[in-house]
Amino acid sequence: MAILPFFFQQCWDIVASSLFEYVNQVWVNPYLISFINSTLIVMIPKIDKPEFVSQFRLVSLCNVVYKILSKVIVNRIKPCLNSIISPYQSSFISGRSIHHNIIVAQEMVHSMASMKGNKMFMSIKIDLEKAYDRLNWNLLSNVWRSVSFDL
Amino acid sequence: MIIEVIHHCISSPSYKIMWNRDKTNSFNPSRGIRQGYLLSPYLSVICMDKLSHIIADQVEAGYWKPMRAGRHGPQISHLLFADDLLLFAEASIEQAHCVMHFLDLFCQASGQKINSQKLQIFFSKCR
Numbered sequence: 001m002a003i004l005p006f007f008f009q010q011c012w013d014i015v016a017s018s019l020f021e022y023v024n025q026v027w028v029n030p031y032l033i034s035f036i037n038s039t040l041i042v043m044i045p046k047i048d049k050p051e052f053v054s055q056f057r058l059v060s061l062c063n064v065v066y067k068i069l070s071k072v073i074v075n076r077i078k079p080c081l082n083s084i085i086s087p088y089q090s091s092f093i094s095g096r097s098i099h100h101n102i103i104v105a106q107e108m109v110h111s112m113a114s115m116k117g118n119k120m121f122m123s124i125k126i127d128l129e130k131a132y133d134r135l136n137w138n139l140l141s142n143v144w145r146s147v148s149f150d151l
Numbered sequence: 152m153i154i155e156v157i158h159h160c161i162s163s164p165s166y167k168i169m170w171n172r173d174k175t176n177s178f179n180p181s182r183g184i185r186q187g188y189l190l191s192p193y194l195s196v197i198c199m200d201k202l203s204h205i206i207a208d209q210v211e212a213g214y215w216k217p218m219r220a221g222r223h224g225p226q227i228s229h230l231l232f233a234d235d236l237l238l239f240a241e242a243s244i245e246q247a248h249c250v251m252h253f254l255d256l257f258c259q260a261s262g263q264k265i266n267s268q269k270l271q272i273f274f275s276k277c278r
Contacts, residue, residue: 027156040167041167043170060186060187081193086204092233104227107221108227111220112218113275122246123273124270126236127235132185132186132195135261139260143197
């Protein structure tokens with residue numbers, strides 16, 4: 001049974017306190033997350049008449065309560081990201097723009113074209129296949145544990 | 152604490168697939184993060200940061216020979232655009248092996264796979 005965000009907005013006076021309590025509880029007992037963490041995956045075809053699973057885009061529809069909880073987490077980690085993520089990454093970090101890296105890339109290609117000297121260089125463009133779906137959780141938690149958050 | 156919470160967020164979901172207006176039985180994933188979920192972009196950026204670390208270590212150790220942006224410019228070995236990457240290195244067989252080796256290492260650790268059909272290489276002008 002899906003409860004739409006509209007429900008929360010309309011009945012905010014009634015549901016607010018229990019929602020606050022739930023989100024607070026999660027920080028004490030993270031196991032509570034599994035109760036709201038059921039996700040509906042919808043397959044949206046990328047092309048007309050798809051034949052393979054890879055021709056669908058899988059979009060996850062999460063629980064509203066879960067989204068609210070995630071937003072809390074995102075707001076807490078966002079300010080820390082700038083200091084832990086390498087400067088060569090340009091996406092998803094507030095204060096950085098993908099355009100910066102595009103300009104650097106353009107500059108690099110330009111200097112490759114007008115290069116003089118003995119050394120030759122190469123640039124390799126790589127696309128990762130289904131990057132989200134393949135991601136290994138162990139690596140994630142290892143990386144998480146190796147960074148120190150100031151929270 | 153926040154790490155525990157995030158860990159539970161990514162490892163506890165159960166999925167149902169909506170298919171022809173019907174739902175499948177629910178199942179639990181063992182890897183991957185969800186498209187359309189608030190935290191996912193940040194998680195993928197953190198995962199890619201691992202690769203950034205690997206490359207930076209190799210550059211520092213002198214195995215990976217990065218390119219300079221201009222004659223006196225800074226050395227740049229890689230640029231990341233979310234999960235797309237642009238790598239720069241000297242054009243030599245050894246460097247190609249080096250790049251491949253560390254990409255393999257990263258792919259093994261992260262579960263990622265390089266899409267070889269979309270891979271492109273550019274070379275600097277030959278004298």
